[in-house]
Amino acid sequence: VAREPAHIVISGALVSELCALQGIPLADGDAEAVAAIYAEYVDLIAAIEATELEPETAPPLRLVVPRFLDSPPQPPGNALPGPRPSPGPQ
């Protein structure tokens, strides 16, 4: 059943076929249960696809870096413009 071109809700029969292709055995009732779980992900994937994105944007390999790699360290209390009290001796 197709909702929208990119968001196919799959049937239990199709789950069985796809799992067979991957060598994944299923027990009784698994195919329909998996199809129901997968339907939730279809909605999530649709939400992700709806996000505007430059197609060239690469997925991050290193998620985060410390601030000191980008700029000199800032002690807490200096986040807002203007003079802030020093955090004192460390």
Place this chain on the structure above:
Amino acid sequence: VSEAQRLSRRDFFRRWIPAVGEPSPEEELAALTIAEAGRRMAARDLSPVEVMRAVLARIQRLEPKIGAFVTLADPERCLDLAREAEAEMGEGRYRGKLHGIPVAVKDTHYTRTLATTARSPLLASFVPALDATVVTRLEQAGAILVGKTNLPEWSFGGATPGTHNPWDVTRDPGGSSGGSAAAVAADLILGSTGGDTSGSIRSPAMACGVVGFKPTFGRVSCHGVVPISWTLDHVGPITKCVEDAAALLGGIAGYDPRDPNSAPYPVPVFTARLRSGIKGWAIGIPPEGVLATYAADALRAFQQALTVLRELGATVREVPPPATFSAAQACQRVIRIAEAAAYHRQYLTLPAERYGAGSTVRRQVVAGSLIPVPAYQRAQQVRGVFIRQLQQTFAGIDVYMTPGWRTIADPTGFPSSPALSAMFNLSGFPAIVVPAGFTADEPPLPIGIQVAGRPFEEDVVLAAAYAYEQATEWHTRKPPL
């Protein structure tokens, strides 16, 4: 490794637990924090053997009621290690704040001397050939591993079946690191580690009224830890107070070449900034609309916490979450299940019954194996955008605070971790929870607040949490056991 070192929990009980009885005076030392015990041991005012005896006595009496552990180490071996620590200290070789401290780790951490089951029948008799880096570092710091704590099957879910919340043993401790949180709250152990993919350190810590700290992604090695999702998983401490979280994190943090996601950056002394105070700090909080689904008692505790922080000299202002906040929630769930499916690939080709009759995980990861690769990659792309936006969110603030969430201790069901928890897994930013009050339930259940910070600024997060903790008394309350 001798068989004596591989005693199962049943063997432990047979040898050590004749009956559930009244608390003995010996148990009192089990209530110490790591910091208190460490200071007294360093001053030669307390023996690690005394502390170990207290912990073992406490486990002997209360573990049947709490069910925090999957496996316990041989108690004689624990006492031998405590005697070795005592001897080292006597020779002036004090290793630091964790020396001689009884600790536990979640039963996802590889241990050569104890089985590592992840609570799956597939790993029921798995004794790894190596220790997780976290286990090795704890051992090097002189900590003594007393046991492996309980979790739901493969760490999936916000409940920990088999473990009871020390504040109300008819309720669950939350999950997935529920065994660790319950053990710390019940004083069965001085500190523990947990794993956090969507909130699995922070949720049970809040539910059990203790401190749970998910550090920056890459700060603590995940080498030798059974994963859910390689790019969302974090390992961190669960402790009785913020100072202990700093001490335990200091023992396990640092670059590890065996973990490809490990961050090659220097590790600060996490306790160094603890007492700096927060005068002049800017605290960001979510706008009211974002908190619409939060429980009234959690919001009340949050407002009271903000009042305390203002009195300490901080300014508080609303800061909206990034524009991609909603999509980020979807990214977190898609990435989590797709990566879990990739890890479980090795088991999915086995007969379905190998996961166990009651398994709920297998069907989830089979569904994850059907997610198209472009969808997974797009989720990672949007994740990158979200992280950049979150960095901008932090531009005008020092820390970001949120109320605690009630995923906890409710026998009727466990909602998934809220977006304000999981966003710090997706972004990798550090986030801690500390006790901040109690619900109106009877008996009352703990409520927490969350403090998050910029990447690799755990010391700042700890300082804010410590300032709040020291201005209140919630962390000193104990469950009625």
